[in-house]
Amino acid sequence: MNPVDYQEMVRPFLSERRLHHSECVAKMARHLAERYAADPEKAFCAGMLHDVLKEQPKEEQLKMMDEFGIILTDEERSAPKLWHAVLGAAYLERRGGISDREILNAIRYHTTARADMSLLEKVLFVADFISDDREFEGVEELREAAEESLEKAVLLGCAMTVQDLAENHLTIHPDTIAAYNWSVLHAQ
Ligand SMILES: [Fe+2]
Ligand SMILES: [Fe+2]
Incomplete structure (x- = not known):
């Protein structure tokens, strides 16, 4: 498939807004x-496809997860924003004809991250934070870090996520905590 096919x-x-975001993430990931x-x-x-099911209604996402045999942990059930990553990867594999494990895992872990991510997983995780359409406090710091060291950008992204979730008294996925700890130990 060529890039236009992924877009289609x-x-x-x-x-339109989410499509634009996906294009920006794809370009940044490249x-x-x-x-x-x-x-x-x-x-x-991976950038073009990563949010494919993000805008599906919650009920629809739950239905599809049921179809695909995806069983959510308590942390996952309490955080609907995470669903589209695991569901998107399963959908793309089973219905979208995507068989590349690296691409599927990058999509699967683009919201939570995880310990010891592959290069492509890190690339997508960071690209989703710093794509051209993103505007939030700290984004410039992240953009600079990403030019310097991918690991450093992963650490910053994980730290922001952990801080933000804790401040809002939301659950933190175990993979995110593991990613944060891994990054602290490995980022230079
Ligand atoms: Fe996403
Ligand atoms: Fe995204």
Whole structure:
């Protein structure tokens, strides 16, 4: 599939705004892949597809997870924002004809992150934070970190996520805590 096909694949599911976000993430992921010697085409594909089911209603997402045999943990059930990552990866594998494990895992872990992520997983995780459409306090710091060291950007992204969730008294997924700890121990 070429890049235009990926765009057409997600278009029916996404609002203009979310489609634009996906394009921005795809471009940023390709840039980071080129910078850190990951596969630019896989990075672009993962970026374009990563939020494919993000805008599906909660009930629809629960129904599809049921169909795919996805069983949520308590932390996952309490955090609907995480659902589209695990569900999106399962959908793309079973219905979207995507068989590349690296791309599927990058999508699967793009919201929670996890310990010891692959290069492509880190690329997508960071690209989703710093794509051109993103505006939030600290985004510039993250953009600068990403040009310097991918690991440092992962650490900053995890730290922001953990802080934000804790401040709002929301559950923190165990993979996110593991990603944070792993990053502290490995980021230079
Ligand atoms: Fe997402
Ligand atoms: Fe996203």
